[in-house]
Amino acid sequence: MNDYYTSIELGTNSIKILVCNKIGNSYNVIASIDSPSEGIKRGNIVDVRQAINATKKAIKSINDKLSIKINKVIACVPTTACKMDITVGSIGFDDETRITGHEISRVITDSVKGRIDPNEELITAIPISFRVDDNDNIKNPKGMMGSELGAKVLISTSPKDIIYRILEVLKLSGLEVIDIAYTSIGDYYEARNKNLDKEVGAVINIGEDSTNISIFNKGIIIKSKTINVGSKNIDSDLSYIYKIDSKLSRELKENFVVAASEYADTNEVCEITTIAGEKKEINQLDISKVVESRCDQILKISKKEIKNLTKREISYIIITGGVSELAGFQYLVENILGIKARVSNITTMGIRHNKYSSALGLIKYIDSKLSLRDKSINMLSEEDINTLISVNENTNNNGNIINRVFGRFFEN
Numbered sequence: 001m002n003d004y005y006t007s008i009e010l011g012t013n014s015i016k017i018l019v020c021n022k023i024g025n026s027y028n029v030i031a032s033i034d035s036p037s038e039g040i041k042r043g044n045i046v047d048v049r050q051a052i053n054a055t056k057k058a059i060k061s062i063n064d065k066l067s068i069k070i071n072k073v074i075a076c077v078p079t080t081a082c083k084m085d086i087t088v089g090s091i092g093f094d095d096e097t098r099i100t101g102h103e104i105s106r107v108i109t110d111s112v113k114g115r116i117d118p119n120e121e122l123i124t125a126i127p128i129s130f131r132v133d134d135n136d137n138i139k140n141p142k143g144m145m146g147s148e149l150g151a152k153v154l155i156s157t158s159p160k161d162i163i164y165r166i167l168e169v170l171k172l173s174g175l176e177v178i179d180i181a182y183t184s185i186g187d188y189y190e191a192r193n194k195n196l197d198k199e200v201g202a203v204i205n206i207g208e209d210s211t212n213i214s215i216f217n218k219g220i221i222i223k224s225k226t227i228n229v230g231s232k233n234i235d236s237d238l239s240y241i242y243k244i245d246s247k248l249s250r251e252l253k254e255n256f257v258v259a260a261s262e263y264a265d266t267n268e269v270c271e272i273t274t275i276a277g278e279k280k281e282i283n284q285l286d287i288s289k290v291v292e293s294r295c296d297q298i299l300k301i302s303k304k305e306i307k308n309l310t311k312r313e314i315s316y317i318i319i320t321g322g323v324s325e326l327a328g329f330q331y332l333v334e335n336i337l338g339i340k341a342r343v344s345n346i347t348t349m350g351i352r353h354n355k356y357s358s359a360l361g362l363i364k365y366i367d368s369k370l371s372l373r374d375k376s377i378n379m380l381s382e383e384d385i386n387t388l389i390s391v392n393e394n395t396n397n398n399g400n401i402i403n404r405v406f407g408r409f410f411e412n
Helices: 048-066 101-112 160-172 183-191 231-242 246-255 284-309 329-337 354-372 382-398
Strands: 002-010 014-023 026-036 072-077 083-098 120-132 135-138 145-159 176-182 200-206 211-217 220-227 269-273 279-283 316-320 341-343
Touching: 002 048, 002 160, 002 183, 002 354, 014 048, 014 354, 026 048, 026 354, 048 160, 072 160, 072 183, 072 354, 083 101, 083 120, 083 220, 101 120, 101 145, 120 160, 120 176, 120 220, 145 160, 145 220, 160 176, 176 183, 176 354, 183 200, 183 211, 183 220, 183 316, 183 354, 200 284, 211 284, 220 284, 231 246, 231 284, 246 269, 269 284, 279 284, 284 329, 316 329, 329 341
Parallel strands: 002 072, 072 176, 200 316, 316 341
Antiparallel strands: 002 014, 014 026, 083 145, 120 135, 120 145, 200 211, 211 220, 269 279
16 A cells, blocks of 8 residues: 545644655655645634635645645644534345445445535544444444444534635635545544543644644544634733744744743843844743743643533543644643643654644544545555656655655545
């Protein structure tokens, strides 16, 4: 199996695009882009023209990097106003039949029919369990023999106006959207392992201007809530207190502060220039206290929302998003959320940063979804793949990143 995937996330601060090659069970990042965005707020399109222009710039950047033209993507969408429900479906056979991915696709489709509100768009249909004749609670029925196949499925929907705006921007930017899924599902699949698939837990993504908290039960998203506070509030705090512009605030946040101020160094000093042109010195401890205060607030609100979303015992909490990369953030997480909480750690070569969590995890989710249905996909043409290999051969001596290469959705 040698499949190529491209994913895109339209974020408030930046647009992320990944191109991945799956060989066996490994996902190799061929190229990645983190490009400035406009016209997007909390994952929603607020200015179509600006969003299109920003998306086109991001696409051009990734195309220039690869010397090919990306035109098919899977897209992250926000959990804004999402609804979730559990449905059941079943299909029968004239004779006893061996279950394959084809039958699984049919029964999932049956579980969805007639259950979607006309104002809603289906985002995901995730099977919880299957039934083959009288055998129930089966996780994967492929290969089993039976005369009837049933499925219990969790379906999630979002308002059409939100989803269609995203699809419109991508279409007018020259992209064909092959499939979509929630950013939080991508976050889960990036951190996913066999233990998490057996437990109830939470995933927290601290974004630019909002934070999403999602509850997962045995690998399936069951609840989600978005709070309107995020990384941008940290920048605003620094800008207000030190009278500096937002660009400098972000640079200080990312390169100078320590999220857990007890680990900051009072002797570590940085010179800044205020908006008024005045030069000042600030020490790491003082500025870290400002950042810690806001991070503390975000984590405490998230902790409260987890309790509101579920009364079940939480076995894990995973925190991701760009701000989780701050030095000392894990210590702050443990102090507030306890030892069950951990910061996500992306180790995939080429994107070792949590800002890519949703885009990379989305690829893993879609790949898993296709595998259950006995499907596969190449989102790049054979001509494009040959071009990548050719570029690799021409640049191999320079260690180019390419040397790691060797209208509608799939049935939901």
